[in-house]
Amino acid sequence: MGKMPVLQAQHLGIDFGGLTAVDDFNIAMGPTEIAGLIGPNGAGKTTIFNLLTNVYQPTRGTVLIDGYDTAGKSVVQVNKMGIARTFQNIRLFSQMTVEENVLVGFTNSMSSHLVTDIFRLPGHWRQEAEFHEKAQELLGIFDMQGLSDERAGNLPYGAQRRLEILRALATHPKVLLLDEPAAGMNPNETEELMDNIRKIRDDLHIAILLIEHDMNLVMGICEVVGVLDYGKIIAKGSPEDIQNDPRVIEAYLGKQGVK
Numbered sequence: 001m002g003k004m005p006v007l008q009a010q011h012l013g014i015d016f017g018g019l020t021a022v023d024d025f026n027i028a029m030g031p032t033e034i035a036g037l038i039g040p041n042g043a044g045k046t047t048i049f050n051l052l053t054n055v056y057q058p059t060r061g062t063v064l065i066d067g068y069d070t071a072g073k074s075v076v077q078v079n080k081m082g083i084a085r086t087f088q089n090i091r092l093f094s095q096m097t098v099e100e101n102v103l104v105g106f107t108n109s110m111s112s113h114l115v116t117d118i119f120r121l122p123g124h125w126r127q128e129a130e131f132h133e134k135a136q137e138l139l140g141i142f143d144m145q146g147l148s149d150e151r152a153g154n155l156p157y158g159a160q161r162r163l164e165i166l167r168a169l170a171t172h173p174k175v176l177l178l179d180e181p182a183a184g185m186n187p188n189e190t191e192e193l194m195d196n197i198r199k200i201r202d203d204l205h206i207a208i209l210l211i212e213h214d215m216n217l218v219m220g221i222c223e224v225v226g227v228l229d230y231g232k233i234i235a236k237g238s239p240e241d242i243q244n245d246p247r248v249i250e251a252y253l254g255k256q257g258v259k
């Protein structure tokens with residue numbers, strides 16, 4: 001039998017007043033799977049990320065990370081259980097350096113006195129050196145070591161998005177959720193991002209679930225794609241299956257003019 005899923009959602013749903021934003025969402029992700037979630041604007045994609053990370057408490061259903069139920073856990077606790085995410089809008093600490101932004105990611109897996117050590121007390125050189133090294137290693141994924149001391153806010157847009165991914169990776173997730181990682185990127189940057197997403201999966205052995213409107217990216221790197229429409233999954237399968245599914249073409253791809 002295959003390995004236990006790292007991320008499982010069962011009959012997950014949420015209502016906002018009278019609106020059912022997500023209903024009966026199910027997923028079981030293998031440890032190194034790359035999956036995509038697509039659907040028209042307002043279909044509920046980001047809401048699913050918010051449910052998976054406990055930003056929203058589900059009205060129905062369960063989420064399991066590595067087999068453990070996330071019910072009642074805080075966002076930080078769920079992150080420690082193994083799920084990390086990026087956001088549609090960049091949320092970096094723009095006044096801090098590139099390396100400091102990565103270090104912030106590490107702090108989530110440390111006890112609070114270690115955080116104090118790193119940021120306030122200069123005595124713990126060995127620890128600092130260790131974290132510096134780890135940060136450099138992560139920055140190396142995107143060849144960003146040379147930018148360590150730049151202020152994050154001064155980086156070009158594409159580099160800021162890459163840094164966000166690294167900061168999420170610094171929390172040592174088993175599952176990485178990427179919310180529109182290619183948004184605002186030019187075709188060359190998107191192509192590079194695709195290689196890097198594969199590289200992250202291969203090198204770090206983690207599962208990646210992504211929301212994306214860029215169909216080249218979705219169809220190019222996802223092994224499984226789920227299509228969401230009005231809060232419900234209307235189709236699920238390989239990129240080929242999805243592209244040929246009449247329901248999908250009607251709900252989404254047709255409107256986008258993608259063949």
Ligand SMILES: Nc1ncnc2c1ncn2[C@@H]1O[C@H](COP(=O)(O)OP(=O)(O)OP(=O)(O)O)[C@@H](O)[C@H]1O
Pocket residue numbers: 016019021039040041042043044045046047048
């Ligand atoms: N906190 C909230 N309160 C009320 N309604 C909400 C809330 N969050 C999301 N919704 C509603 O849930 C639905 C799904 O929104 P969501 O942002 O998840 O869609 P999406 O598929 O991510 O869209 P997009 O592709 O535009 O980002 C929308 O109708 C939205 O208005």
